[in-house]
Amino acid sequence: MQGAYDRLRVHVFASWRDVVRAANTRIARKHRRGAAMREARKRFYREMLGCHQRHQELVLTFRL
Numbered sequence: 001m002q003g004a005y006d007r008l009r010v011h012v013f014a015s016w017r018d019v020v021r022a023a024n025t026r027i028a029r030k031h032r033r034g035a036a037m038r039e040a041r042k043r044f045y046r047e048m049l050g051c052h053q054r055h056q057e058l059v060l061t062f063r064l
Contacts, residue, residue: 005051012055023048 008022023045024032031037 001047002051005048005055008048010052012052012059014052016049016052019048019052020045 004026008019008026010019010022027041027044031041
């Protein structure tokens with residue numbers, strides 16, 4: 001999932017909403033609203049937010 005996060009092209013200090021919006025554009029249009037894919041979407045968003053948080057912690061740790 002790290003590669004998918006890198007392709008979102010979101011700044012490391014962007015808000016969680018910006019990350020979710022960018023991730024939403026990466027999901028196929030037919031899967032954005034289908035009830036059958038709801039759990040997969042939630043899992044995808046959570047993983048993207050987790051990657052974003054790890055990147056923020058890395059930057060704050062090393063003051064990049």
